[in-house]
Amino acid sequence: xxxxxxxxxxxxxxxxxxxxxxxxxxxxxxxxxxxxxxxxxxxxxxxxxxxxxxxxxxxxxxxxxxxxxxxxxxxxxxxxxxxxxxxxxxxxxxxxxxxxxxxxxxxxxxxxxxxxxxxxxxxxxxxxxxxxxxxxxxxxxxxxxxxxxxxxxxxxxxxxxxxxxxxxxxxxxxxxxxxxxxxxxxxxxxxxxxxxxxxxxxxxxxxxxxxxxxxxxxxxxxxxxxxxxxxxxxxxxxxxxxxxxxxxxxxxxxxxxxxxxxxxxxxxxxxxxxxxxxxxxxxxxxxxxxxxxxxxxxxxxx
Amino acid sequence: xxxxxxxxxxxxxxxxxxxxxxxxxxxxxxxxxxxxxxxxxxxxxxxxxxxxxxxxxxxxxxxxxxxxxxxxxxxxxxxxxxxxxxxxxxxxxxxxxxxxxxxxxxxxxxxxxxxxxxxxxxxxxxxxxxxxxxxxxxxxxxxxxxxxxxxxxxxxxxxxxxxxxxxxxxxxxxxxxxxxxxxxxxxxxxxxxxxxxxxxxxxxxxxxxxxxxxxxxxxxxxxxxxxxxxxxxxxxxxxxxxxxxxxxxxxxxxxxxxxxxxxxxxxxxxxxxxxxxxxxxxxxxxxxxxxxxxxxxxxxxx
Numbered sequence: 132x133x134x135x136x137x138x139x140x141x142x143x144x145x146x147x148x149x150x151x152x153x154x155x156x157x158x159x160x161x162x163x164x165x166x167x168x169x170x171x172x173x174x175x176x177x178x179x180x181x182x183x184x185x186x187x188x189x190x191x192x193x194x195x196x197x198x199x200x201x202x203x204x205x206x207x208x209x210x211x212x213x214x215x216x217x218x219x220x221x222x223x224x225x226x227x228x229x230x231x232x233x234x235x236x237x238x239x240x241x242x243x244x245x246x247x248x249x250x251x252x253x254x255x256x257x258x259x260x261x262x263x264x265x266x267x268x269x270x271x272x273x274x275x276x277x278x279x280x281x282x283x284x285x286x287x288x289x290x291x292x293x294x295x296x297x298x299x300x301x302x303x304x305x306x307x308x309x310x311x312x313x314x315x316x317x318x319x320x321x322x323x324x325x326x327x328x329x330x331x332x333x334x335x336x337x338x339x340x341x342x343x344x345x346x347x348x349x350x351x352x353x354x355x356x357x358x359x360x361x362x363x364x365x366x367x368x369x370x371x372x373x374x375x376x377x378x379x380x381x382x383x384x385x386x387x388x389x390x391x392x393x394x395x396x397x398x399x400x401x402x403x404x405x406x407x408x409x410x411x412x413x414x415x416x417x418x419x420x421x422x423x424x425x426x427x428x429x430x431x432x433x
Numbered sequence: 434x435x436x437x438x439x440x441x442x443x444x445x446x447x448x449x450x451x452x453x454x455x456x457x458x459x460x461x462x463x464x465x466x467x468x469x470x471x472x473x474x475x476x477x478x479x480x481x482x483x484x485x486x487x488x489x490x491x492x493x494x495x496x497x498x499x500x501x502x503x504x505x506x507x508x509x510x511x512x513x514x515x516x517x518x519x520x521x522x523x524x525x526x527x528x529x530x531x532x533x534x535x536x537x538x539x540x541x542x543x544x545x546x547x548x549x550x551x552x553x554x555x556x557x558x559x560x561x562x563x564x565x566x567x568x569x570x571x572x573x574x575x576x577x578x579x580x581x582x583x584x585x586x587x588x589x590x591x592x593x594x595x596x597x598x599x600x601x602x603x604x605x606x607x608x609x610x611x612x613x614x615x616x617x618x619x620x621x622x623x624x625x626x627x628x629x630x631x632x633x634x635x636x637x638x639x640x641x642x643x644x645x646x647x648x649x650x651x652x653x654x655x656x657x658x659x660x661x662x663x664x665x666x667x668x669x670x671x672x673x674x675x676x677x678x679x680x681x682x683x684x685x686x687x688x689x690x691x692x693x694x695x696x697x698x699x700x701x702x703x704x705x706x707x708x709x710x711x712x713x714x715x716x717x718x719x720x721x722x723x724x725x726x727x728x729x730x731x732x733x734x735x
Contacts, residue, residue, distance in 0.1 A: 142508075142511055143473065143504070143507075143508040143511055143512075144471075144473060144474050144504070145474065145477060146474055146477050146478050168470060168471065168473075168501065168504045169446075169470065169471055169474065171445065171446060171470075172446050172447065172448055172471065175447060175448050176448050192533075192536040192537050193537050193539075194503065194504055194507045194533070194537060198500075198503060198504045198507075198533075199470065201496065201500060202445070202446070202470045202496055202500045205445070205496045205500075206444075206445040209444055209445055210445075221536075223536045226532065227529075227532055227533055227536065230528065230529055230532065231494075231496070231500075231529055234494040234523075234525045234529065234575075235494050235495050235496060235575065236574060236575045237495075272538060273536075273537065273538045
């Protein structure tokens, strides 16, 4: 599981800070999460192949989270893409994108499929044999979702030496991986745990931006491997959190602790601050394993 | 009169090429012409004060000419702008921008005034005491206008020595500047040309992008000081001009020659080419005074 931060700053793009966008590589998927202005250029800069992006998740319709989407959709068209593109985001997104395509008299030559979201409950919005994606309802000034990306349980690993010794036919390997006990060539029932090893634990990534401090998300993101939680403000500006519906680094860390996640990544910094070490310091007073997002930074979780 | 090129490449933004946008400084105005994705960052990079931009002209609704507009409009709001912003562009532009503002639940706190264009004839769309702006109807795949920015005639310059000698009261200076003959203190009629000098010639700038080769624009842009004319292709790709409704550098130069402009600036290069000297060479076979646009380049015409 690998996360590439294309942009992790709030509000407006500047010469040295990009608005929110990130790419999660998980089980051979490249999921694009949010798409602020300039995302297509950041994808190029980070050498992420456009063709590998088949699913885009938009948290909410503030410009710093989606103004780059229509440009990316158009560029895919110019590059004569043929692969389906699925876009998950709030109701209204389809109208915005299709209106602009209509006005430019240039519909996509690839299937463009919108999955508009309006539920206030967490829901499963994508599933295949390896991964599930759920919404995480957030509290912000407008309708907003975070997204939980979960690997499905991996299969148990075969202990080939033990299997050979137990004299099990390889026709049973699939059942062994699935955790079943099987009979050996002599008709003796072999306990699964004697000939397999524990599966690699399934990983999960929870993206939560933008949101005010909201404990209601804790059960949804419980025990996630990694949590990206917005931390727009430092303690000294905590009073701004309620009117703007944003969080401090300390609040993000409190959510991380209550949800017992493995690692917390902070981001969506207000551009009022110079340098971000203070975010980490304030978060670490509550939760130990804190990382700072940075434009262009890659995080690997293997 | 000063022109700053923020972007002069066609199609999609890349790490080292920006889509169309430029700033024309003329008679104390800062006119923003087109606004591809990333324009707000290029304005910052070129140290152009946002507050000075009060008029934005959008040629057409292909993304590489306006996808940066909604971001700029939103950033103006975040920066608590109060000054009016006038946007001139094709019908449909207002709907696109207002839909996105509505969905983000954040209307501007400054007056945002749209001037939607739909005429197929050249029309006067802005005028004050110093400058006039006219549309230049272009032929492209969708409804498109170029823009002609014209200084009004400057006043004649006073020849103070001659005026003193002719014994003219300074109450008449205004009339002299306007070209009238006046009476001196002795009641003698003094010919204007004896006591004034020619005005500084009024300058004009014609922006023509995107367009197929179209001689119908020649009378509109006749004798312009500077013409920016798109040159998407080189001669070897001229066959692409008709289906895509674009021009070659040589065709741009032919328009420049027929219109007897002072200087031709080429731009809107296709990203298929490496380096742009060939554009200049091909244009120069037809018209001598050719300059190449380049992202971040300033041209002064004084």
